[in-house]
Amino acid sequence: MSTRDDPPTRDSLLQGTLDLLVLRILALGAHHGHGIAMAIQTRSGDTLLVDHGSLYPALQRLEQRGWIKGAWGTSEKNRRARFYSLTATGHKQLTFETGRWNRLVDSIARVMEPGPTPENT
Amino acid sequence: MVGRRSQSDFEDEIRAHLELEAERLRAQGMSPADAERAARRNFGNVGVAEDRFYHAGRFVSIQDSWRDLRHAWRALRRTPGFLATCILTLGLAIGAVTGMFSVVNTVILRPLPFPSPDRLVSISGTAPGSDLPERFGPAAEFYLHYKERSTLLDGIFVFAAGRSTFRVGDRVERIPMAWPSNDMYATLGMRPIAGRLPVAEDEDNAVVISDRLWSSWFGRDPSVIGKWYFVSDSMKQIVGVMPAEFRIPADETMLWVSGEIRPGQRPLGELGLGSVARMKKGVTREQLAAELTRISKELPARFGGSPGYARIIERHNALVVPVVDAMVGPVARKSLWVLLGAVCVVLLIACANVANLFMVRAEGRTRDLAIRRAIGASRAQLVRLQMAEAFLVAVAGGVLAIVLSRVTLPLFISAAPEGIPRLGLAGLDVPTVATAFGIVMLTALACGAVPALRASSPDLARLREGGRGSTRGRRWGRDMLVVLQTALALVLLIGSALLVQSFVKLSAVDPGYDTKDIYTFQFAPQQPQLRDGPSVGRLHLTVMDRLRTLPGVSAVGLVNNIPLDEGTNGTRVHTGDMPGESAGTLLAMNVTAGDYFRVMGIKLLRGRTFTNGEAVTPNSSVIISRSAVEKLWPGQNPLGRSLRPRIASQDTLVFTVVGVVDDVKQNDWRQAGEAIVYFPLTGPTPDAWAFGSPAYVVKSPRAAMLEREVREVVRQFAPEAPVYREFTMEFLARRSMTQLSFTMLTLGVVSGLALLLGAIGLYGVLSYVVAARTREIGVRMALGATARTVRRMVVAQGAGVVLVGVVIGIAVALVGTRALDALLFGVNAVDPLVFAAMSLMMVGVGMVASYVPARRASSVNPIESLRTD
Numbered sequence: 001m002s003t004r005d006d007p008p009t010r011d012s013l014l015q016g017t018l019d020l021l022v023l024r025i026l027a028l029g030a031h032h033g034h035g036i037a038m039a040i041q042t043r044s045g046d047t048l049l050v051d052h053g054s055l056y057p058a059l060q061r062l063e064q065r066g067w068i069k070g071a072w073g074t075s076e077k078n079r080r081a082r083f084y085s086l087t088a089t090g091h092k093q094l095t096f097e098t099g100r101w102n103r104l105v106d107s108i109a110r111v112m113e114p115g116p117t118p119e120n121t
Numbered sequence: 122m123v124g125r126r127s128q129s130d131f132e133d134e135i136r137a138h139l140e141l142e143a144e145r146l147r148a149q150g151m152s153p154a155d156a157e158r159a160a161r162r163n164f165g166n167v168g169v170a171e172d173r174f175y176h177a178g179r180f181v182s183i184q185d186s187w188r189d190l191r192h193a194w195r196a197l198r199r200t201p202g203f204l205a206t207c208i209l210t211l212g213l214a215i216g217a218v219t220g221m222f223s224v225v226n227t228v229i230l231r232p233l234p235f236p237s238p239d240r241l242v243s244i245s246g247t248a249p250g251s252d253l254p255e256r257f258g259p260a261a262e263f264y265l266h267y268k269e270r271s272t273l274l275d276g277i278f279v280f281a282a283g284r285s286t287f288r289v290g291d292r293v294e295r296i297p298m299a300w301p302s303n304d305m306y307a308t309l310g311m312r313p314i315a316g317r318l319p320v321a322e323d324e325d326n327a328v329v330i331s332d333r334l335w336s337s338w339f340g341r342d343p344s345v346i347g348k349w350y351f352v353s354d355s356m357k358q359i360v361g362v363m364p365a366e367f368r369i370p371a372d373e374t375m376l377w378v379s380g381e382i383r384p385g386q387r388p389l390g391e392l393g394l395g396s397v398a399r400m401k402k403g404v405t406r407e408q409l410a411a412e413l414t415r416i417s418k419e420l421p422a423r424f425g426g427s428p429g430y431a432r433i434i435e436r437h438n439a440l441v442v443p444v445v446d447a448m449v450g451p452v453a454r455k456s457l458w459v460l461l462g463a464v465c466v467v468l469l470i471a472c473a474n475v476a477n478l479f480m481v482r483a484e485g486r487t488r489d490l491a492i493r494r495a496i497g498a499s500r501a502q503l504v505r506l507q508m509a510e511a512f513l514v515a516v517a518g519g520v521l522a523i524v525l526s527r528v529t530l531p532l533f534i535s536a537a538p539e540g541i542p543r544l545g546l547a548g549l550d551v552p553t554v555a556t557a558f559g560i561v562m563l564t565a566l567a568c569g570a571v572p573a574l575r576a577s578s579p580d581l582a583r584l585r586e587g588g589r590g591s592t593r594g595r596r597w598g599r600d601m602l603v604v605l606q607t608a609l610a611l612v613l614l615i616g617s618a619l620l621v622q623s624f625v626k627l628s629a630v631d632p633g634y635d636t637k638d639i640y641t642f643q644f645a646p647q648q649p650q651l652r653d654g655p656s657v658g659r660l661h662l663t664v665m666d667r668l669r670t671l672p673g674v675s676a677v678g679l680v681n682n683i684p685l686d687e688g689t690n691g692t693r694v695h696t697g698d699m700p701g702e703s704a705g706t707l708l709a710m711n712v713t714a715g716d717y718f719r720v721m722g723i724k725l726l727r728g729r730t731f732t733n734g735e736a737v738t739p740n741s742s743v744i745i746s747r748s749a750v751e752k753l754w755p756g757q758n759p760l761g762r763s764l765r766p767r768i769a770s771q772d773t774l775v776f777t778v779v780g781v782v783d784d785v786k787q788n789d790w791r792q793a794g795e796a797i798v799y800f801p802l803t804g805p806t807p808d809a810w811a812f813g814s815p816a817y818v819v820k821s822p823r824a825a826m827l828e829r830e831v832r833e834v835v836r837q838f839a840p841e842a843p844v845y846r847e848f849t850m851e852f853l854a855r856r857s858m859t860q861l862s863f864t865m866l867t868l869g870v871v872s873g874l875a876l877l878l879g880a881i882g883l884y885g886v887l888s889y890v891v892a893a894r895t896r897e898i899g900v901r902m903a904l905g906a907t908a909r910t911v912r913r914m915v916v917a918q919g920a921g922v923v924l925v926g927v928v929i930g931i932a933v934a935l936v937g938t939r940a941l942d943a944l945l946f947g948v949n950a951v952d953p954l955v956f957a958a959m960s961l962m963m964v965g966v967g968m969v970a971s972y973v974p975a976r977r978a979s980s981v982n983p984i985e986s987l988r989t990d
Contacts, residue, residue: 032137032138032141033134033137033138034137034138034141034142034145035141038145052138052142052163052164053164056131056134056135056138060131075141077144079137079140079141079144080137081134081137081138081141082133082134082137
C-alpha cells in the first residue's frame, strides 16, 4: 500500500507531468485535493501514486497561474474541503500541454524503437 | 490575478486533506490511529509542503517576510564591520534629516493651534518709492477702516508687543507682553481656560495672562483671577487665563493688556502695528490684498492728514501673508529650508555610500549567489534576501537616528537664534517619526535595489570564473555613485564656505561703535516722586555718577535704544528749507545723556555732545549723524541750523544742531550706517520726559563681571525697579549674527559630514577596484612596472572620478547657492575664489582617499598575486 515501496512510480511524477494530470482530472469536473489524488490513482489503474505532499504546492502554483480556481465547499461526506475547477485559460493550457505531451511521448517512443538511427537529411 | 492566500488557509486545506485520507483508510478497515498516521505518512513532510507554499510565486515584498529577515540578520552578523559602517552612516544621515524635518514641520508646516488657521493672515503694507521701510505694519486708522469696510474679513485685530514691568508683591520683573485690540480673541477663535475675556468697559485696566505666567508666578492658583497687580504703567485686574498653546504674537508673550482702538485716539500715520486678520471662507490672499489696497485709498478722504500722508497712501499696497510666514520671517524660513535641503543631500550621499557597500558585498558573494541560482533558487528569492538585508540595516539606522535626534535636537534648538516661533516645541512627534520611517523605507529601497537586481541577474558564466572577471561594467555604476557623492558634497562645501566668508566679513564690519568692554542694562524706576522730567533726569544723573565710581569704570552714558537690541523708532524731521506741506525726512530717533558717545566710541565729527544740564532742563539742542546731515543739508555746515521733528503730528519744539557724530549701524551690520537724530534726555516734545527706562552703557574692562555691582547700585537708588536686559555689547554683537553663525555652523557640520562620507565612498570604490585587479597589477609589476607607476595609475583613476564630480558639483552650486542669498554678506553667491578653493579641496581629499588603496596596490607581491586561486 505504501508509496515508498514503489520508487519508479514516484519518479515518473515529475513536476510538469503532475500539472498535466491535475488539469486533465479537473477537466472532468471540480475536485478537492484528495479527490484529485484518488482520481489520478484510479484512472492510472493504481500505477500512479501521487505524492500528496507535492500535490498541494502544485495546486497552489496552478492557481497562481490562473489555470485553476479554488473555493471552499463541502464534500459528498459533508466535510469542508477546498474544491478546484478548471478556468478558461486552464482549458487552453490543457489542450496545449496535451499536445506537447503527445509529441513528447511520440518522440520518446521513436527513440526507444529498436533499429538503426535514421540519417539526418 | 487572485489575491494571495494566507498561510493558515493553506494549512486548513492540508488538514482537510489529511482527514479525508484518514477517513478513506478507515473505510478500508484501518484503526483510527493507524489511519491518521498513514495519512500523514502518505502526505510526506507537511512542513516542507507548507514551506513550498510559502515560497511559491512570492514577489519582492517585504511585509511579513519574517523568515527572510532572520536569514538576512544571520548573514549580516557574519560581517560586523560592514553592518556597523552601514548603520552608523545611515543613522547619522537619517538622524539629521529627522531632526531638521521635525524643526521645519513644527516651525513652518504645522498649522497654528487656532480654528481654521489657513484663513489667518498677517496684514502689512509697502509703499514703493517712499522713504518708508520695505515692509511696515499698519497704523490704527488702517485697522479701523479695514474692519469697517472690508467685505472679505471675518475679523481683524492689531497689536503692539514689548517688555514691561509686572509686579506681584516683592517680585518685580520685565516680562514680554502685548497690547492687542480686544477683538484678537474673537478673530483667532480662542477662549480662556479660566476667567473671562476683556470687554470694552475694562478699557486698558484688565489683563489676560498666559498659562505659563499663571504657573510660574501663581502656581495655577484660580483665586488670582479678579485680583489687581501693577502691570506696565498702572494697576490692572487679571480677568482670564489663556491656554498654553495660545502664543501670540511671540512664543514668550506672557500677558495681554486689554484695549480698544477708537477713531481719533491715535495720531494718523503712526505705522508699525502688528495686524492679523481672518479671511472669510474661500477668499484668497490675493483677493484680500487687492481689496485692502483699494479701500486704503479712501483713508485721507475719511481721516484727513497731511499731503505727505496722502502721498504715502497713494503708493500704499497692502501685503497679505500667512501668519506663520510673518512670524517666522523670511530669513529664518529660508535658513531652515536650506538646512533641511542640506541634510537631505547628506542622506543621499549616505545612501550612495551604503548602496556602494552593498554592491561590494554582492560582488564578494557572486560565487555564492551563482551557485544558489544554479541549484534553483529563484531570482525573486535572491532579490528578497538582498532587500531584507538592506531593510534590516535601514531599520537599525532609523532606530539609531531617532535616538540621535532625540539627543541632538535640544542642542540644536538651544543654539538656534532667538525668536523663531514654536521652535521650542520641535520634538519627536508622530509626523516626525512617521517621516523617519518613510525615509528608512526609501533608504532600504535605494540601498538594496541596485545590488539586489545585480545579484539576481542570471550570470552563470561568473560561476565558472569564480567571481573574478572583468570589473568594467560593474565599476561604472559605482563610479557614478562616487561622482554623485563628490558633486553633492562639493555643493554643500561651497555653501558653507560662502557662509564662513560672510561671517568673517560681517564680523569685520565697522559698525561705528565699539563692542569691547561695554556693559549695558536697563532698569525701570516707578517712584511716586518721579513726577516730571527733571526728576527723572536727576535720578539718571545720580545713578550715572554712582556707577562711575565703581572700580575700573571709566565712563557711563545712557540711550533709549541701544544698537542691536530692540530696534529704533523713526521720526520725520522738517527743516526751515522744506516746503510747508512736505512730509519731512525720515530719520532714526534716539535720546541720550551722559558720556554715551564716548563709551560707545562713536566719533564726534563737529560741535559738542550734550551737557549734564541738558539732561534736566528744557533745551533745544540736538545732535545728528553724518548721513542725517547729507539728507538735510547736503554739503553744508549743519551747526546752528534748526530742525523740527514731527512726532505723530504733534506740535514739537524747534531744535538747533549742536553736534555731528559719525553714523552707526543701529540695528543691522549688513545695512549702511543709519541717519540718526539724537535728542537730549528732555526729549523731542514738551511732554516727552516720561520715557522710563533707557539703556545704560558702562565702559569698563570688567564689563562681563559688573552685573552684581550694578544691581547693587540700582537697588540703592530705586529698590522697586527691575533690572533687565543686562548684556555686554560683545554679546549683543554675537547675538545679532546668530542667524548667520547658526546656519553657518550647522551647514558647516553637515558639509563636513558630507565630505567625510564622500571620501569614504571613494576610498571604498578604489579599495575594491584594487582588490579586484590584484592579479592584473601583479602581472604589470612582474613585467617591470614600478610601485610608483602603479600608485599613479590608481590615484589617476580616483582623480578622474572626482574631477567629473567636481565639474557637476560646480554646475549645481552655481544655481544652488542662490538659496543662501538672504544670509550672505560681502560675498557673491557665485564667488569664483570660494568655488575654486572648495573644488581644489575636494580634489585634494579625493587624492588622499585614493592614495591609501594606491599604496596597497603598489605593495602587491607579483608572485603572491599570481598564485591566488
